Amino acid sequence: MITVILGTGPGLGAALVRQFTGQGHTVVAMARRKDFLDSLCEEEAKKGGKIIGVPCDASKPESIKDAFAQIPKSDKVGCLIYNASAPFRPASILDTTPEEMEAAWKATCLGALVASQAILPGMVAQGYGTILFTGATASIRGSAKMSALAVPKFGVRALAQSIAREFGPQGIHASHILVDGVIDTEKTRQYLGDKPIPQDSLLSPSAMAQVYWQLYAQDRSVWTQELDIRPFVEKF
Amino acid sequence: MITVILGTGPGLGAALVRQFTGQGHTVVAMARRKDFLDSLCEEEAKKGGKIIGVPCDASKPESIKDAFAQIPKSDKVGCLIYNASAPFRPASILDTTPEEMEAAWKATCLGALVASQAILPGMVAQGYGTILFTGATASIRGSAKMSALAVPKFGVRALAQSIAREFGPQGIHASHILVDGVIDTEKTRQYLGDKPIPQDSLLSPSAMAQVYWQLYAQDRSVWTQELDIRPFVEKF
Amino acid sequence: MITVILGTGPGLGAALVRQFTGQGHTVVAMARRKDFLDSLCEEEAKKGGKIIGVPCDASKPESIKDAFAQIPKSDKVGCLIYNASAPFRPASILDTTPEEMEAAWKATCLGALVASQAILPGMVAQGYGTILFTGATASIRGSAKMSALAVPKFGVRALAQSIAREFGPQGIHASHILVDGVIDTEKTRQYLGDKPIPQDSLLSPSAMAQVYWQLYAQDRSVWTQELDIRPFVEKF
Amino acid sequence: MITVILGTGPGLGAALVRQFTGQGHTVVAMARRKDFLDSLCEEEAKKGGKIIGVPCDASKPESIKDAFAQIPKSDKVGCLIYNASAPFRPASILDTTPEEMEAAWKATCLGALVASQAILPGMVAQGYGTILFTGATASIRGSAKMSALAVPKFGVRALAQSIAREFGPQGIHASHILVDGVIDTEKTRQYLGDKPIPQDSLLSPSAMAQVYWQLYAQDRSVWTQELDIRPFVEKF
Numbered sequence: 001m002i003t004v005i006l007g008t009g010p011g012l013g014a015a016l017v018r019q020f021t022g023q024g025h026t027v028v029a030m031a032r033r034k035d036f037l038d039s040l041c042e043e044e045a046k047k048g049g050k051i052i053g054v055p056c057d058a059s060k061p062e063s064i065k066d067a068f069a070q071i072p073k074s075d076k077v078g079c080l081i082y083n084a085s086a087p088f089r090p091a092s093i094l095d096t097t098p099e100e101m102e103a104a105w106k107a108t109c110l111g112a113l114v115a116s117q118a119i120l121p122g123m124v125a126q127g128y129g130t131i132l133f134t135g136a137t138a139s140i141r142g143s144a145k146m147s148a149l150a151v152p153k154f155g156v157r158a159l160a161q162s163i164a165r166e167f168g169p170q171g172i173h174a175s176h177i178l179v180d181g182v183i184d185t186e187k188t189r190q191y192l193g194d195k196p197i198p199q200d201s202l203l204s205p206s207a208m209a210q211v212y213w214q215l216y217a218q219d220r221s222v223w224t225q226e227l228d229i230r231p232f233v234e235k236f
Numbered sequence: 237m238i239t240v241i242l243g244t245g246p247g248l249g250a251a252l253v254r255q256f257t258g259q260g261h262t263v264v265a266m267a268r269r270k271d272f273l274d275s276l277c278e279e280e281a282k283k284g285g286k287i288i289g290v291p292c293d294a295s296k297p298e299s300i301k302d303a304f305a306q307i308p309k310s311d312k313v314g315c316l317i318y319n320a321s322a323p324f325r326p327a328s329i330l331d332t333t334p335e336e337m338e339a340a341w342k343a344t345c346l347g348a349l350v351a352s353q354a355i356l357p358g359m360v361a362q363g364y365g366t367i368l369f370t371g372a373t374a375s376i377r378g379s380a381k382m383s384a385l386a387v388p389k390f391g392v393r394a395l396a397q398s399i400a401r402e403f404g405p406q407g408i409h410a411s412h413i414l415v416d417g418v419i420d421t422e423k424t425r426q427y428l429g430d431k432p433i434p435q436d437s438l439l440s441p442s443a444m445a446q447v448y449w450q451l452y453a454q455d456r457s458v459w460t461q462e463l464d465i466r467p468f469v470e471k472f
Numbered sequence: 473m474i475t476v477i478l479g480t481g482p483g484l485g486a487a488l489v490r491q492f493t494g495q496g497h498t499v500v501a502m503a504r505r506k507d508f509l510d511s512l513c514e515e516e517a518k519k520g521g522k523i524i525g526v527p528c529d530a531s532k533p534e535s536i537k538d539a540f541a542q543i544p545k546s547d548k549v550g551c552l553i554y555n556a557s558a559p560f561r562p563a564s565i566l567d568t569t570p571e572e573m574e575a576a577w578k579a580t581c582l583g584a585l586v587a588s589q590a591i592l593p594g595m596v597a598q599g600y601g602t603i604l605f606t607g608a609t610a611s612i613r614g615s616a617k618m619s620a621l622a623v624p625k626f627g628v629r630a631l632a633q634s635i636a637r638e639f640g641p642q643g644i645h646a647s648h649i650l651v652d653g654v655i656d657t658e659k660t661r662q663y664l665g666d667k668p669i670p671q672d673s674l675l676s677p678s679a680m681a682q683v684y685w686q687l688y689a690q691d692r693s694v695w696t697q698e699l700d701i702r703p704f705v706e707k708f
Numbered sequence: 709m710i711t712v713i714l715g716t717g718p719g720l721g722a723a724l725v726r727q728f729t730g731q732g733h734t735v736v737a738m739a740r741r742k743d744f745l746d747s748l749c750e751e752e753a754k755k756g757g758k759i760i761g762v763p764c765d766a767s768k769p770e771s772i773k774d775a776f777a778q779i780p781k782s783d784k785v786g787c788l789i790y791n792a793s794a795p796f797r798p799a800s801i802l803d804t805t806p807e808e809m810e811a812a813w814k815a816t817c818l819g820a821l822v823a824s825q826a827i828l829p830g831m832v833a834q835g836y837g838t839i840l841f842t843g844a845t846a847s848i849r850g851s852a853k854m855s856a857l858a859v860p861k862f863g864v865r866a867l868a869q870s871i872a873r874e875f876g877p878q879g880i881h882a883s884h885i886l887v888d889g890v891i892d893t894e895k896t897r898q899y900l901g902d903k904p905i906p907q908d909s910l911l912s913p914s915a916m917a918q919v920y921w922q923l924y925a926q927d928r929s930v931w932t933q934e935l936d937i938r939p940f941v942e943k944f
Contacts, residue, residue, distance in 0.1 A: 061334045093399055094357065098297045098350050105341065109387060114334050121330065142397025150394035151345065158386035161378025163329055169941045184929070200929040207927035214922050219915035220940040221892070221908040227935035232928040233877045405705045420693070436693040443691035450686050455679035456704040457656070457672040463699035468692040469641045533806045565871055566829065570769045570822050577813065581859065586806050593802065614869025622866035623817060630858035633850025635801055 002075045003216075004068070006030040006058055006115050007083030011185035012134065014040060015205030016081055019213050021049030026075060030056035030067050058084035059107035061114045068118035079130045079216045080119045082112045086152070090145040101148055108152035112159055120163075123172050130173040130216045133160045137180045137236075164225050173223050175215045179203065180230035201233045238311045239452075240304070242266045242294055242351050243319030247421035248370065250276060251441030252317055255449050257285030262311060266292035266303050294320035295343035297350045304354035315366045315452050316355045318348045322388070326381040337384050344388035348395055356399075359408050366409040366452045369396045373416045373472075400461050409459050411451045415439065416466035437469045474547045475688075476540070478502040478530055478587050479555030483657035484606065486512060487677030488553055491685050493521030498547060502528035502539050530556035531579035533586045540590035551602045551688050552591045554584045558624070562617040573620055580624035584631055592635075595644050602645040602688045605632045609652045609708075636697050645695050647687045651675065652702035673705045710783045711924075712776070714738045714766055714823050715791030719893035720842065722748060723913030724789055727921050729757030734783060738764035738775050766792035767815035769822045776826035787838045787924050788827045790820045794860070798853040809856055816860035820867055828871075831880050838881040838924045841868045845888045845944075872933050881931050883923045887911065888938035909941045 003020040007013050008029040020027050021044055029051055031037050037053035044051040056067035071077060086107040116131055123129025138146050139153040157176055164174035182188055184202035211229055218224060230236060239256040243249050244265040256263050257280055265287055267273050273289035280287040292303035307313060322343035352367055359365025374382050375389040393412055400410035418424055420438035447465055454460060466472060475492040479485050480501040492499050493516055501523055503509050509525035516523040528539035543549060558576035588603055595601025610618050611625040629648055636646035654660055656674035683701055690696060702708060711728040715721050716737040728735050729752055737759055739745050745761035752759040764775035779785060794812035824839055831837025846854050847861040865884055872882035890896055892910035919937055926932060938944060 093349070093395075093402055094353060096349070098346055098353075101346060101349055102342075105346075105391070106338075109391075110334055110337060110341075113329070113332070113337055113383070113387075117330060117334075138394075142394035142401070144398060144402035147349070147395055147398035150398055151349075151391040154390035154394040155341070155345075155387040158374075158378035158390040159329075159383055162380060162383035162386055165378065165944070166329055166380035171940060173940065200927070202929065204927055204929040207930040211926070211930055211932070218919070219908070219912055221910065221912040222915040222919055222937040223940055224919070224935045224937055225944070227932045229930040229932055232879060232881065232931055236873070236933070401708070407704060409704065436691070438693065440691055440693040443694040447690070447694055447696070454683070455672070455676055457674065457676040458679040458683055458701040459704055460683070460699045460701055461708070463696045465694040465696055468643060468645065468695055472637070472697070565821070565867075565874055566825060568821070570818055570825075573818060573821055574814075577818075577863070578810075581863075582806055582809060582813075585801070585804070585809055585855070585859075589802060589806075610866075614866035614873065616870060616874035619821070619867055619870035622870055623821075623863040626862035626866040627813070627817075627859040630846075630850035630862040631801075631855055634852060634855035634858055637850070638801055638852035 001078040002026045002028060002071065003079040003081065004028045004030065004071060004077060004119065005081045005083060006056060006064070006111070007085065007134070008040060009033065009036060010187070011183050012205050012208055013083050015209040016083065016212055017044070017051065019206070019209035020079070021051055023213060025078070026050040026052070028052045028054055028071050030054045032057050058111035059086065059103060061110065064111055064114045065118060068115065076126055077119055077122055077129065079132065080115060081132045081134070081212060082115055083134045084108065084111055085134070088149045091148065092145055093147055096148045101151060104148045105152040105155065109155035109159065112156050116159070116163055120167065120172065124167065124170050128171045130175070131163060132212055132215055133174070133176045135176050135178045137178065139176070139178055161225070168223070171220065173218065173220065175224055176226045177212065177215070178226065178228040179208070180228055180236055181234045183208070198233060201231050203229065203231055237314040238262045238264060238307065239315040239317065240264045240266065240307060240313060240355065241317045241319060242292060242300070242347070243321070243370070244276060245269065245272060246423070247419050248441050248444055249319050251445040252319065252448055253280070253287065255442070255445035256315070257287055259449060261314070262286040262288070264288045264290055264307050266290045268293050294347035295322065295339060297346065300347055300350045301354060304351065312362055313355055313358055313365065315368065316351060317368045317370070317448060318351055319370045320344065320347055324385045327384065328381055329383055332384050337387060340384045341388040341391065345391035345395065348392050352395070352399055356403065356408065360403065360406050364407045366411070367399060368448055368451055369410070369412045371412050371414045373414065375412070375414055397461070404459070407456065409454065409456065411460055412462045413448065413451070414462065414464040415444070416464055416472055417470045419444070434469060437467050439465065439467055473550040474498045474500060474543065475551040475553065476500045476502065476543060476549060476591065477553045477555060478528060478536070478583070479557070479606070480512060481505065481508060482659070483655050484677050484680055485555050487681040488555065488684055489516070489523065491678070491681035492551070493523055495685065497550070498522040498524070500524045500526055500543050502526045504529050530583035531558065531575060533582065536583055536586045537590060540587065548598055549591055549594055549601065551604065552587060553604045553684060554587055555606045556580065556583055557606070560621045563620065564617055565619055568620050573623060576620045577624040577627065581627035581631065584628050588631070588635055592639065592644065596639065596642050600643045602647070603635060604684055604687055605646070605648045607648050607650045609650065611648070611650055633697070640695070643692065645690065645692065647696055648698045649684065649687070650698065650700040651680070652700055652708055653706045655680070670705060673703050675701065675703055709786040710734045710736060710779065711787040711789065712736045712738065712779060712785060712827065713789045713791060714764060714772070714819070715793070715842070716748060717741065717744060718895070719891050720913050720916055721791050723917040724791065724920055725752070725759065727914070727917035728787070729759055731921060733786070734758040734760070736760045736762055736779050738762045740765050766819035767794065767811060769818065772819055772822045773826060776823065784834055785827055785830055785837065787840070788823060789840045789920060790823055791842045792816065792819055796857045799856065800853055801855055804856050809859060812856045813860040813863065817863035817867065820864050824867070824871055828875065828880065832875065832878050836879045838883070839871060840920055840923055841882070841884045843884050843886045845886065847884070847886055869933070876931070879928065881926065881928065883932055884934045885920065885923070886934065886936040887916070888936055888944055889942045891916070906941060909939050911937065911939055
């Protein structure tokens, strides 16, 4: 079985790769950074994980189409995980240029449409398949200075619901994961510096990846279309 | 006082023009269709309504900027109503091209950002102002075959919330109106043909416009950020 | 036209009385405190407002039934406002006794059912009528230490929706008002003491009452089933 | 480890018992029907499952307190599942007596408070524990003729949120499961009679129970507070 993951940077993306190869899936890992893709492939090669690295720029529909054309035809695609999003910095509405908003929307939301369109016909033909979308608190709440994250993320949620409602009865499971909190990555820890980090107060990427796997593996009589995940100490 | 209305086609847009000129506001009416703008201006001229028609294509940031540059400086802008959206036809995810999605998003959502950015600095300077966004059921529900409406409309809702939270304490009232149902327009009635239309089963544009006015006129100690409106017989 | 208001203490209740008598309605004001009812009646008498004070304990179904039996039959009841709720203090789940929870639920939620049942048959017979329910932030958010408010208030919201969906097509407008913030009452100001209170940072009861009136007066082609109201500086 | 399940009728309750004993937990199974409890205990005894049957009437706080007093002190309680609810038939608001509403609320909602209060102090002392609440579509939507289900179920959701927010930082995981659809039980199949039942169109109790187990087993850095589950063909 093939799982396609678009957005496999360090952190959640890499953990998803490990989770799904660990379960025997062939992972087609897509990301912009070729060097990080290479290191992921090397890591998997060492432990016998099946992985194919494909460079892809989620903000460009053509790049997504090219990347999806490289998915091997020899096996079925059971799962697509859309984990890409534009880089984001909080900014006033007045400091968010239309160009920035558009770029954010393309990488986060339009790319999710293009990737879904590339994968759905095959899933429909085989009668099953799972598409998982990484969301955020900003998917359901437009906070001050967060518009360039919230606008695209709200959009992805709309898309996930539309796909779930149109394709669910054809056996396609679309699910949206509301990630609330900060993911525990090297970058996060560098950023937090000497600040004490209570145990389990950051989202563990491998624990997150397990949740994604459980959604993929759900019996189709009990599909989850949306769930939230957050550290036990997270205010919400 | 000036009210800017972007999206003044027949139906809700025209009713908003009538409501706000009727209350003594100078309305700057923006729409793509020059001919309809002209007829609106003529109608208002006859009854002494103050109106300025400005052609504007909501899907083009530059066109919005140009249009907003034509707002007279002689008076204050008390209200902006973003009522523009792209034409929409229900379609499968698979029949919604990235180009269509992008065009829909630009006219419906990106335009709302650009218009808000054009009007906010003045409102902040004067310490008050109201921005009203026309939403839809598709703003909170991604139905099957509705993605090209839902994705942009979810985005507008995110934007409205971001503006409300950032600028509320500075005296700017951002509010989002969830329109649920079919608006009573000539076009609607043509489309429905001989089908019987029970009284008040379609949204009356003038009654809608009154709700918008009430939101504009709300005391700032009791601001509404979101409300729904639907005909009494509408299923929801 | 008669408007019945259950829960007419100082603050919002009294402002609702003033708003609806000011519009020419005969108000049947129901509250537990006979002395305050008397002072309201006296106040209205002086300015020619039509009011009937009826003592009522919202936590007791029999008391509600008795009170509603005293509504004059000589006129039609156009509006019921359920504004009663139990007194509340934040408390841990562990310090909220089942008895307290039950008492809170009865006054806030069960009473709303009983009052609605008393008024609906007449409204259905005449083919119109409005029922307004006072909600709170706690109607949509179960915060820490707020369970004895949130459990009943969530319940009232469920009830408002059930009534709206069952009786809407029969011409009955049920609407739920999410009050977010602190109401400006004498008690509030005493409680806040010397703390500076920025202008309009507390919900003005008379401005709130105007919103209730607008909901009552809504054209049935544009009914609002839910809206929020909060001061412009309120965090949300 | 002990798991307490309140509401262990045939269907979901029995499947939860099997899931948690299958994972080595000692299950304290509570239900009103002594005969069904006995048959569950017998079944578990045969395969070596650890189970203790305790009769309990969820609509009576005293009965819950008595039942919880019988939980063995020799082991720790890791999980409480509140799966009890009152029997329900759709009915008009006008045909739902206050007595019925109160009875429904007590078994479905007040019981959830009482059970949580009985279990929380021990969980707080040990620094961990999970409380799972069975919800329904009626937890977030007050449909016509569903008030006697929706009012209590909305209330349980408020309670789950209050507990999650108060006790999360103390290591207690409260989660609410929105069950949308019809559970596949013998009773359901009898009721549906000769109607064809497409495969997986009813919620499989054992698949549901697996979701509950996954929530129990979640790493505390990625807790889910709410998720929905529904069959792939379910309209939503």
